[in-house]
Amino acid sequence: MSERKTGIWFIGAWGGVATTSVVGLVALQKEIAPLTGLVSELPLFQNVPLAGWSEFVVGGHEVRQIGFLNAAQELVEKSNLFSADLLSAVAPVLEEFDANVKQGTLINVGSMIEKISCDDAKKQIGETPAVALKRIQSDIEQFRSNHQLDQVIVVNLASTEPAMDLSSVPETWSELDAILQSSDTSPIPASSLYAIAAFKAGCAFVNFTPSIASELPAVIELAETRKVAHCGRDGKTGETLLKSVLAPMFAARNLQVLSWVGHNIFGNMDGIVLNDPENKATKVHSKAHLLSDILGYDLQSLVSIEYIESLGDWKTAWDHIHFEGFLNTKMTLQLTWQGSDSILAAPLVLDLIRLSELQQRLGRSGIQEHLACFFKSPMGTTTPEFALQFELLKQWVEEVTQ
Ligand SMILES: NC(=O)c1ccc[n+]([C@@H]2O[C@H](COP(=O)([O-])OP(=O)(O)OC[C@H]3O[C@@H](n4cnc5c(N)ncnc54)[C@H](O)[C@@H]3O)[C@@H](O)[C@H]2O)c1
Numbered sequence: 001m002s003e004r005k006t007g008i009w010f011i012g013a014w015g016g017v018a019t020t021s022v023v024g025l026v027a028l029q030k031e032i033a034p035l036t037g038l039v040s041e042l043p044l045f046q047n048v049p050l051a052g053w054s055e056f057v058v059g060g061h062e063v064r065q066i067g068f069l070n071a072a073q074e075l076v077e078k079s080n081l082f083s084a085d086l087l088s089a090v091a092p093v094l095e096e097f098d099a100n101v102k103q104g105t106l107i108n109v110g111s112m113i114e115k116i117s118c119d120d121a122k123k124q125i126g127e128t129p130a131v132a133l134k135r136i137q138s139d140i141e142q143f144r145s146n147h148q149l150d151q152v153i154v155v156n157l158a159s160t161e162p163a164m165d166l167s168s169v170p171e172t173w174s175e176l177d178a179i180l181q182s183s184d185t186s187p188i189p190a191s192s193l194y195a196i197a198a199f200k201a202g203c204a205f206v207n208f209t210p211s212i213a214s215e216l217p218a219v220i221e222l223a224e225t226r227k228v229a230h231c232g233r234d235g236k237t238g239e240t241l242l243k244s245v246l247a248p249m250f251a252a253r254n255l256q257v258l259s260w261v262g263h264n265i266f267g268n269m270d271g272i273v274l275n276d277p278e279n280k281a282t283k284v285h286s287k288a289h290l291l292s293d294i295l296g297y298d299l300q301s302l303v304s305i306e307y308i309e310s311l312g313d314w315k316t317a318w319d320h321i322h323f324e325g326f327l328n329t330k331m332t333l334q335l336t337w338q339g340s341d342s343i344l345a346a347p348l349v350l351d352l353i354r355l356s357e358l359q360q361r362l363g364r365s366g367i368q369e370h371l372a373c374f375f376k377s378p379m380g381t382t383t384p385e386f387a388l389q390f391e392l393l394k395q396w397v398e399e400v401t402q
Contacts, residue, residue: 004151005057005148006056006357007056007057007058007059007144007149007151007152008025008056008057008060008152008153009058009061009153009154009155010058010059010155011155011157012060012062012104012158013058013060013061013068013157014062014066014071014101015158015270016075017208017270017346018155018157019072019342020075020082020342020345020346022058022072023068023082023086023087024347024350025056025058026090026093026094027086027089029093032089033086038347038350039348040350040351045397048358048400050357050358051357051358059100061102061194062103062104062121063104063105063116063117064116064117064121067095067098069094072090073087075342078313079312079313081342081343100143100147103121104190105135105193106122107127107129107186107189108161108189108190109158110161110162110276110278111276112159112276112278112279113158113159113161113279116159116269116272116273128183128184128185128186129183129186129188130181132193133196136193136197137200140154140197140198140201141201151204151357152201153203153206154194154203154204154206155206155349156191156206156207156208156209158194158211159209159273159279160273160274160279160282161189161190161191161211161279161282162276162278162281162282163212163278163285164188166187166216169188171218173219173221173222176219177218180196191207191212192214194213195223199223199226199228204229204356204360205231205356206352206353207230207232207233208349209235210285213232214230214232214379215232223366227363227365228360229364229366229368230367230368230379231352231367231371231378231380232378232379233375233376234377235345235348235375236386237339237344237345238315238317238337238341238344239262239264241386242317242319242337243262243290244290244294244384244386247290247291248387251295256325257299257321257323258299258324259299259301259302259322260299260300260302260319260320261302261320262318262319262320264303264305264316265305265306265308265315266305266311266315267307267308267309267310267312267313271307271308274307275307280305290376294385313343314338314341315337315338315341317336317338318335319333319334319336319337321333321335352371356368356371362400367379367380368380369381370392370393370396372389373390373393
């Protein structure tokens with residue numbers, strides 16, 4: 001039994017993915033959940049000294065008032081994600097974790113996220129970036145000291161932010177810091193403020209969303225000087241995972257992909273936020289660049305994301321792939337992917353937490369390129385093919401078990 005204690009700090013704590021991750025974590029702690037879907041439970045990791053499930057405690061930031069238990073109940077009622085029996089077994093721990101959730105910031109999150117947030121969160125509108133940073137950092141540090149944690153891993157699971165013009169953001173930490181300390185308004189979005197606060201508190205950071213977060217030169221520099229590990233961006237759970245597996249097949253067989261059309265429909269809260277054209281643009285960009293990166297040429301591709309309320313957390317993606325083979329003959333592959341967004345994402349979130357915790361514990365800071373296979377737009381690597389990304393993870397396993 002491990003004596004370490006590790007904190008998980010979710011930004012967007014009461015959202016679908018974070019809540020499912022917490023339900024799953026507590027079920028694993030109680031040994032009432034199977035290990036299916038967890039990459040870190042593959043035989044590959046048998047000799048890797050990853051944290052045990054029992055050592056984790058959860059807290060986080062939110063901008064809505066709902067609570068883990070209510071959020072989980074909603075996932076059961078609307079989307080039938082897990083059984084009511086499982087939920088009642090984990091309920092007391094979910095309620096304990098609720099006490100660790102604090103008010104987040106709405107700085108530069110866009111009007112759609114402001115609209116879904118609660119009155120208490122809206123009261124913070126207008127706070128300066130310096131005040132927000134201090135508050136966020138102190139919430140994380142308080143959580144660490146209250147629970148006597150060895151480490152805290154901060155995971156961004158907040159709603160996707162609209163893209164901001166970041167062209168005038170300075171590239172060095174000292175210049176950005178000076179602006180953040182002296183200005184009334186912030187030149188960077190909330191996701192980046194959360195990453196900065198995490199780094200200042202000495203925490204590893206995982207960005208599971210398409211928002212920019214730690215992927216700014218000045219923030220990358222801060223992570224290096226604070227010697228913390230970070231990774232992102234945008235968890236690769238469904239349609240893009242398939243693209244990163246299938247596109248290399250077309251490339252390896254010298255088949256010319258002419259067009260790739262993907263229509264996505266789903267009805268959870270992420271879908272409501274992504275229904276806003278500005279927030280949707282960030283997600284579509286994250287999904288769209290992969291094909292030309294893998295195939296090496298431009299092709300007509302279309303990604304649509306539509307909110308269909310009745311589907312709840314269940315996403316359907318239809319892909320229509322038109323390609324040309326020998327003697328100019330045109331052919332088609334069509335596929336349908338139906339999956340629960342949160343059930344696909346939650347185990348990967350738990351894997352990323354364990355892998356980041358070990359990286360940090362081993363004193364290996366900076367961007368974690370070896371986690372590329374978990375992300376749609378992986379930081380620190382230009383390798384878009386899933387199989388090659390998974391090789392990076394295998395190499396890391398070899399390094400840390402030598
Ligand atoms: N399969 C997947 O579900 C998947 C895959 C890849 C990426 N993602 C990304 O993960 C994120 C979470 O997805 P979800 O389905 O849980 O969404 P969700 O809408 O259910 O949850 C997001 C939560 O973030 C909270 N939030 C928004 N802005 C915040 C802020 N500034 N500070 C603190 N909390 C804030 C919201 O109140 C909400 O509870 C989204 O950005 C999504 O695009 C999800």
